[in-house]
Amino acid sequence: MARDIPGTPTGTPPGTLPSVYGSMSQVIAHRGASGSAPENTAIAMTEAVKQGADWAEVDVTISADGHAVIFHDNNLNRCSDGNGLVIQKTLKELEKLDAGSWFSPFCAGEKILSLEALLRLADQLDLNLNLEIKPTIGREAETVWAIQQTLARASFGPSILLSSFNYFALKEAQSLLPHYTRALNVEAIPSDWQDRLDSVGAEGLHFASDFIDYNMIEEVVNAGTPLACYTVNDFETAQKLLRAGVSAVFTDYPDRLLLDARPVSQH
Numbered sequence: 001m002a003r004d005i006p007g008t009p010t011g012t013p014p015g016t017l018p019s020v021y022g023s024m025s026q027v028i029a030h031r032g033a034s035g036s037a038p039e040n041t042a043i044a045m046t047e048a049v050k051q052g053a054d055w056a057e058v059d060v061t062i063s064a065d066g067h068a069v070i071f072h073d074n075n076l077n078r079c080s081d082g083n084g085l086v087i088q089k090t091l092k093e094l095e096k097l098d099a100g101s102w103f104s105p106f107c108a109g110e111k112i113l114s115l116e117a118l119l120r121l122a123d124q125l126d127l128n129l130n131l132e133i134k135p136t137i138g139r140e141a142e143t144v145w146a147i148q149q150t151l152a153r154a155s156f157g158p159s160i161l162l163s164s165f166n167y168f169a170l171k172e173a174q175s176l177l178p179h180y181t182r183a184l185n186v187e188a189i190p191s192d193w194q195d196r197l198d199s200v201g202a203e204g205l206h207f208a209s210d211f212i213d214y215n216m217i218e219e220v221v222n223a224g225t226p227l228a229c230y231t232v233n234d235f236e237t238a239q240k241l242l243r244a245g246v247s248a249v250f251t252d253y254p255d256r257l258l259l260d261a262r263p264v265s266q267h
Contacts (some may be wrong), residue, residue, distance in 0.1 A: 020128070020159045020181045021204055021226040026242055027257045028130060028250045029053040030231050031072065035252035038103035039079060040070045041110040042121055049125045051255035055248070056122070057130040057163075057230075060115055060147055062139065067091040068115035068146040074136060078102070080112065087136045115147060119154045126158055132185065133164040133173065144172035151177070163206055170200035183228070189216040194223065204247070206230060209237065214244055221245035235259055 032044025033051050040058050048056050059072040064087060071094075076082035082089070082097040091114060100110030113121075115131075122129055135143035151160070163183035164170050173182055183204035184197055188211035197205060204226040212229070220227050221244070230250035232238045238249045238257045251257050 019203060019226075020161045021247055023159065024128075024161075024226075024248055025053070025055045026248050027053060027055070027238070027254055028228070028248050029056040029254045030250040030252050031058060032056050033252070033254055035233065038100045038107050038110055040072060040113070041099055041107070042113060042117075043100065043107060043110055045118070045121055045125060045127060048254055049127055051253075052258040053254035054126065055128045055130065057132060057250055058118065059132050059134045060143070061086055061134050061136065062143045062146045063091045063094055064088050065090045066142060066146055068143070068150045069094055070113040070115060070118050072134065085136075087139065115150045116154065119150070119156050122158060123154075123156050128158040128160070130161040130163055130183075133162060133166065133169040135164075135166055135169050137166075140166055140168040141172050144169055144176055147173075148176045161204075163202075163204070167200060170202060174201040183226075187211050189213060189220060193220060194225075197225070204228060206250075212237075212241070217241075217244050217246060232257070 029048035031039035033047035034044055037044040037047045045056055058070050060068050061071055063069050071086050074085055076084055076086055079102055080097040080099045081101060094112045097112055098108060099112045100107030133143060160180055161183060162173050162177060162180050163185050165185040170182060182202045183206050184200060184202040185206045187208045189207050190196060193205055205220060206228045209229050209232050217227060226247045228248040229241050229246050232249040232251050233253050235257055241249055
């Protein structure tokens with residue numbers, strides 16, 4: 001009998017989990033409800049759910065002692081009262097920082113989350129997660145390993161999607177976490193998008209709203225490949241993208257885009 005791979009739901013062989021795109025909501029909270037709360041924090045996740053979102057995207061990197069942590073930038077300065085590089089701080093050092101005051105004095109005391117802590121919270125909130133792998137260049141393998149180890153220990157009911165801009169991170173995820181749906185992040189949709197997806201074993205393609213190209217969107221959608229667009233904060237643009245066949249949009253303000261929760265007609 002084949003052993004279960006760590007991080008796989010018990011008894012589920014690699015590659016047998018259904019694609020999350022089949023059940024993904026059309027609106028994904030970008031770093032949580034980051035327009036209303038400090039990004040990637042517990043309050044941003046809670047606020048996303050309050051605003052009606054059941055999916056959130058977060059950024060995962062690692063600490064100096066190899067723990068998976070939720071933080072977007074390599075540097076601590078913008079989103080905490082710390083300074084220096086995340087990867088040069090231990091988890092205990094990171095957890096002592098204030099990750100909320102930069103956004104608002106009402107958010108003082110918000111902490112940098114470990115991936116383990118985020119999973120516990122999201123499980124309680126029934127919040128599905130897109131984990132964007134954001135490794136320090138050169139530390140891709142260690143970052144994916146830390147994610148895999150955390151997922152192996154976690155009891156997590158909602159769905160997980162893995163994504164990254166980083167080729168080496170996605171290749172490592174293909175090896176260590178083959179049973180999770182994966183997506184390639186780009187800015188503009190490249191002409192060789194299918195080759196790029198195939199090269200990292202990714203199913204979905206996530207592109208930037210600054211580079212909307214409806215001809216390319218039509219090509220990808222007609223090929224049956226899931227598309228998602230980041231970061232869309234106005235209702236009209238979101239509706240146009242969804243009508244064009246984009247599966248989901250990432251937004252800082254879920255409540256703005258969930259004004260009408262009915263499925264968008266493709267006609």
